[in-house]
Amino acid sequence: MVVIGASSPIGLLAGAAATCSAIIGLYIGYQAYRGLRRNEERSMRWLAIGMILLFGASYSLALIGQGLIAFRILPIRLQNIVRLVVRLVQLSGLVCIAYSLRIATQQ
Amino acid sequence: MSESISQHVAIPRASLSTCPPCAIQKLCPIRMTESNEMGETSLETVIALLDDEHIRSVLTVTSDEPKSASELADHCDISPSSVYRRLDRLREADLIDEQTRPRSDGHHDTVYVSRLNRFKLSIDSGELQWNIDRSSDDVADQLTRLWGKF
Numbered sequence: 001m002v003v004i005g006a007s008s009p010i011g012l013l014a015g016a017a018a019t020c021s022a023i024i025g026l027y028i029g030y031q032a033y034r035g036l037r038r039n040e041e042r043s044m045r046w047l048a049i050g051m052i053l054l055f056g057a058s059y060s061l062a063l064i065g066q067g068l069i070a071f072r073i074l075p076i077r078l079q080n081i082v083r084l085v086v087r088l089v090q091l092s093g094l095v096c097i098a099y100s101l102r103i104a105t106q107q
Numbered sequence: 108m109s110e111s112i113s114q115h116v117a118i119p120r121a122s123l124s125t126c127p128p129c130a131i132q133k134l135c136p137i138r139m140t141e142s143n144e145m146g147e148t149s150l151e152t153v154i155a156l157l158d159d160e161h162i163r164s165v166l167t168v169t170s171d172e173p174k175s176a177s178e179l180a181d182h183c184d185i186s187p188s189s190v191y192r193r194l195d196r197l198r199e200a201d202l203i204d205e206q207t208r209p210r211s212d213g214h215h216d217t218v219y220v221s222r223l224n225r226f227k228l229s230i231d232s233g234e235l236q237w238n239i240d241r242s243s244d245d246v247a248d249q250l251t252r253l254w255g256k257f
Contacts, residue, residue, distance in 0.1 A: 032254075034247035041251050104255045 018059060025055025046100030054093030062086045148200050150237055153226060156200060161185055162193050166202065166221045173206055173218035194219060201241065 029051030036044035065082030068074040074082075156162050161183045168174055168182050176194065180187045197203040202223045207215040225240040243249075 028250070031247045031250050034245075035251035035254075038245070038247055039251045041255070043254060044251055047250075047254060100254070101257055104257060 018062075022055045022059035025051050029056065041104075043100045043104035046096045046103065050093045050096030050100060052093070053089055053096060058086050058089040058093065061089060148239065150228075152200055153237075153239065156196060156202065157226065159193065161189070162197065165190070165193060165197070165219070166223050169203065169219050170221040170223070173208060173220045175208070175216045175218050179219070
């Protein structure tokens, strides 16, 4: 497997760190979603969406994209497109979090 | 964070003079903006509790740090049984939490922590509104409170 360059110890470490980031990010997103349900705070909705996009969606997309390229299901020339999509998802996640922060400070 | 219970009582202007405070909730429509397990705490209950000087003292001192019943008795200068009576009333209104505190001899003390963060009452444009914000240990509530402070 060449997913996240997992063939070397450093690659394994990087993959493990990325997985931990995704788990912790999704945990915070889940708590934000619970905060939305419990307190009906609009800012929590955007925080939850932002965290899920930033950590869950971008991590899954990167993993799936690299996996598809590694197994030659997707041509290697699409690697940069996968990177771009991942970055765009991360950017939209950050925009959601920034918007959530703006709403929270206005309340 | 806080669970917030809001009550919104619409009082027609014309009936204000004939509608005694104690009857407001029986005669006028009440809309609960949030229902939870403590949705039944009435305004009369909250006001009656806050009318008690020692209850105010208990809520104030336990909002800073958890205190045992005997520490509260010392602080308020009343008997432990009086403290327990007040703690029971506060527990029924879900305005106090019980925790355990380990002692050096291996046993545990029961200590109490105030849950009352804010009690707000407003009367404006023929409407009486009130709500209670209760503190909570839940991570989701703490995150909501923390995020709101940024």
